[in-house]
Each structure stands twice: as structure tokens, then as C-alpha cells.
Amino acid sequence: MNARKIALDILTDIDRNNAYSNIALNKHLRGKALDGRDQRFITELVYGTVENKIYLDYIIGQLSKTKIDKIHPSVMSILRLGLYQIIYLDKIPPSAAVDESVKLTKKVQMKASGFVNGLLRNYLRNRENIRIPNYNENPVAFLSVTYSHPEWLVEKWMKEFGAEFTEKLLQGNNAKPTLTARVNTLKIEKERLMDYLRTNHIEVTEGKYVEEAIKFENMYGLEELEAFQKGYFQIQDESSMLVAHVLDPKPQEVVMDVCAAPGGKTTHIAQLMENRGTIIARDIHEHKLKLIDNTAKRLGITIIKTQCYNAKEIDETMIDKAHRVLVDAPCSGLGIIRRKPEIKYNKKPDDLKKITDLQLEILENASKYVIENGYLVYSTCTITNEENIGVIERFLSRNQSFVMVDVNPLLPESLRGQEKYLQLYPHIDDMDGFFICRLQKRTRP
């Protein structure tokens, strides 16, 4: 089994089918007889190549006489993989990176092997002479190439956050994310699970913000572990765990989660409700509801009722029925670029306008289900103002029966801030970029 060939197949899947890198990786690694070292190598190659695509393409463009949009997509992927190894992986001798790239080309595009060999060797000879755009002359182009983010996004963030913040954010988006999990306290206590994992030679430490969070060091294939299969934990970032804490559900309540799949937050809500009460978990995609059902089963949760439902439609039967409603809205995902680097290339400026209208529509419909004095929580895994506080401001201006209530008392002290809502950034908080806001329906006078 050739690790580089598997990495190439995964990159092709991501390019051709718009697949998410984490899902494509899982799909291609599952069932293959690979040791941990190979799995790590493939993962590193895939994430590294996708993360640095604009930079790698810029270099290829400088060195190739053929325009890069005329180069065969598989050959482009091989060049990116080869350059990535040469530039970023100290442990691989450059000559080996070149030889392996040529071998790989012979397997998929025989006639391009001379081209690949020539270009990579050209890079090794001339690497000192390659010039990237100058910051003072064109800061957007410099940041775009250096940190491989499209120019429109860099420009947008520079306007929104300023140049210094943006550069740190871009760096943070290229950093390796922490691998965290939520202990399923319905089945096991945190200390017992940590002991159990350590006995099995798995390195774990406590989470940074959330009581039930644990962090894994250098782990792959968490879902293969017996502890996972027994339902002792659920893989989830700490920022995502904060959402259920802000919703603050109580046992015996009726909770609605209108955009619930794959169920990370729904199952956490059930855990906080001690598996007592009712959670109606909806999603527009039928096939995704199975993911919630399967996870709930594994975690021993019985209070979740999954329903295929389009949140753009109002369900008259649920009006004024739920104590708490969660809208974990579909969003641009620009807060989770660390985990899904292809997001930065797939999104276009027009997507943002469309998605904010959908978010507002879903939030307005969901608000109808909240009982008097009940709570409505709106969250996204993005950092752009218009999808976050922008949606909330539009909602509040049209729905006077709701007020924003302070999330700070429900947060760990280190995350409390000046605003009533929470906005997390990967480079500041070392978590996924998330927005969480809590609204309450006022009693009618």
C-alpha cells in the first residue's frame, strides 16, 4: 500500500467531488491495513497540501512554462504533494520527495513524469530566487499567497478585523487543531474514562474550558477504540460543547434542535438533561438523521426523537411548545478552516448573502416554538459578523418579544467578556471559531 498514492486519491476525491478532507480521509483510510505511522503521514500530506494550496500553486506557476490551469489535475496534485514534502517535511530528503513524485506520476500520467521531475528539480535549484508578493506593495496578495487564503476573504477580513488580526487569524487557520472529546457522563465519569484510556496507552489530558472535555494527543482512529464503541465519549470540539451549556437545558423539559445532524449538540443536550425529558431533533436531510440515531444509541440516550423537517417551514403543532430551542444554523463554516481547509476555497462572496437570509428565516421560524420566558439559542461555526451578530440584530429588530440575554454567567470564567454573546476565534481561543447567542422570549404584558 503506497501512502503517497492514497494521499493522491484522497486529494482527487476532495477536488473532483468537493469532498471534505476529514470525511475523504476517513473513507479512504477505513479498512486499509496501514500502521499508525502511515496513517499519520497520509493525514499530514492531505491536510498540508490542501492547507497550503495557494502558496504551492503560486510556486508551480512561477516555475512552469505551461499555465497551471492547463496542467492535468492529477499532475497538479502530485506537484503540490511533492513540493509540500520538500518545503514542509524536514524528515523527508528532497531527492526522495522528487523520486517518489516521479514514480507516482508514472502510475497515473506516464507522459508527465519528465515534467514533474524537471519542475521539482528546478525548485530545488532555484528556491532562493522565488519571490512572493511584497507586503508593502500589496498586503492582500502577500497574505493570500503566504497563508493560502483567497484574496476576497483576506480583503474582507482586513476590512472587518484589521491587518494584524487578520494575519494572526490566517496563521491560526493553518494550525493543527486540538483533538477533543466529550465524556459521556451518562455512562462514565471523566476520571474513570481518563484512567481507562491511559491504561490502554492513550495519552489524554483534561479539556481547557468545559468540565466534560478531554484532549487526545497524537491520536488517529479514535472511532476504532473500544471506549468509543462502548459510548464512553463523543468526538467534539470544546467550542461546540459550549453551545449546549449556553442552552442550559434542564431534565424533563421539551427541547427542539431544528438543525441537529449529525447530533453532536443534540446528544450533549440529552446528557445535560440526564436523559430525561424530550428532545425533538430535526434536519432537512433524512440520511443524516440516522447519524443522530446511531450516536444516541451508542451513547445510551433514549429521549431524542429525530424528524426530517425543513426548518424553512413553520410547524403549527409546535408553536409555544418548547422550553428551549437551538438553531445551530447552516453557515459558511469559516470558523472551522483548521479542520476542513478546503472550506476557504469553496466559499464565494455571494454565498454569504444567501446563507444569512436562510439563517434569519430559520431563526424566525424556530422562535415561534419557544414558550413564554423560554430560551432560543443561535450558534454558528463561523466568524463573519453578518452571519452572526448581523443575523441577531436583524432578528431582534423584527421580533420585539425577544431580548438578548447575557451568556457570560453560563461560560467558564476565562471566556467571559464584554459582550452578551460569545464569539470565539481559532487563533485566540485555540478552539473552532464559533458564535453563540442566547435570546429569551418575554412574557406578554
Ligand SMILES: C[S@@+](CC[C@H](N)C(=O)[O-])C[C@H]1O[C@@H](n2cnc3c(N)ncnc32)[C@H](O)[C@@H]1O
Ligand atoms: C451546523 S450543522 C448542525 C450541526 C449539529 N447541530 C451538530 O452539532 O452536530 C447544520 C445542519 O443544518 C441542516 N440544514 C440545512 N438547511 C436546513 C433546513 N432548511 N432545515 C433543517 N435543517 C437544515 C444541515 O443538513 C446540517 O446538518
